[in-house]
Amino acid sequence: MLRSNYLRDNSLESAIATLIQDFQTTTAIIPEVTIDLSQPFSLEISSTAYRIVQAALPNITRHSNAPAVTLQITTRSGMLYIVIKDNGQGFNLAQNSTGFGLLGMRERAMALNGQFNLISEPGAGCLITVQIPLPRAMA
Helix, strand or coil, rough: CCCHHHCCCCCCHHHHHHHHHHHHHHHCCCCEEEECCCCCCHHHHHHHHHHHHHHHHHHHHHHHHCCEEEEEEEEECCEEEEEECCCCCCCHHHHHHCCCHHHHHHHHHHHHHCCCEEEEEECCCEEEEEEEEEECCCC
């Protein structure tokens, strides 16, 4: 929960919008973004979602050479879903899956009893999916 003040005065949607704006400025890529959240989340869940997106976007900038990016953050059936997809150069998971950014995203999802999945191969882009269960009061 260190350095989570960016969400204390802003909604998750607003914080993500700032990340997207910075990404657009840096890359000139205008991502296709869908955010459909049924309610606000705890600071812990919001911070996790924010940090996962915050780690993924620079990875796309540095490594993918992608001309298009899709980001979806949605809730349904008691779950928070994050989907980040690019159509860049991709990579071999067996050779490149130990980066700290990927590890951090995985650990953040798992800390909330969530799942982190990564699909990529050379020439086929990258797909990150995260599923985080919402507490019953939020579901």
